[in-house]
Amino acid sequence: MSSLISDASAVxxxxxxxxxxxRSCVAGFLRDAGYRVVLADDGFDALAKLDDCRPALVVCDVVMPRLDGYRTCALIRASAGFRATPVLMLSSKEGLFxxxxxxLAGASxxxxxxxxxxxxxxxxRQHLAAGALPL
Known part of the structure; x- marks a missing residue:
């Protein structure tokens, strides 16, 4: 892990x-590891919080109402300030498609x-250390 991210509480x-x-489960895992966590209950909520929280990494569910994870990821990637922010997608579907x-949406x-x-x-840890390398 690089020295830039060695202090998880700063991330x-x-x-x-x-x-x-x-949300609670993922947040618990991350907080227990020392990360600061900001929660959003859908893509619109996340986009509204993005500039304020300036995340080093995003964990995003695929299947959500109103704005799904693929579109949320694409919108994050389209934003100049967050183009390089790694986005980890969570899905109950593991197919090639x-x-x-x-x-294609820009998930890391x-x-x-x-x-x-x-x-x-x-x-x-891998994606914070490596930056936003696409799949």
């Missing part, structure tokens, strides 16, 4: 999920639900 992660249970769609990685704590933290 803000935006978690976007319409499920309160998933879903991974390709995530890649796609993680499968149910989400394992170690898999999430490994992906977070």
């Amino acid at each position: 803000t992660i935006l978690v976007i999920d319409d499920s309160a249970t998933m 879903d991974r390709a769609r995530g890649s 990685a796609c993680l499968a639900k149910p989400l394992a704590r170690e898999a999430l933290l490994a992906a977070v």
Whole structure:
């Protein structure tokens, strides 16, 4: 891990999920690892909070009402200030089509639900250290 992110408490992660249970679970994993977490319950809520919280990384559910995760990711990537911000997509679908769609939207990685704590933290560390490398 680079020295820029060695202090996890200085790193803000935006978690976007319409499920309160998933938001709580992911936030708990990240907070226990020392990260600062900002929660959003859908894509519109996330976009409204983006400039204020300035996340180093975004964790975004794929299936959400109003604005799905693919479109939310694409909008984050289209924003000049967040073009390089890694976006980890969470999906209960693991098919090739879903991974390709995530890649086209600009996702840095796609993680499968149910989400394992170690898999999430490994992906977070990897993408914070590497920057926003697409799939």
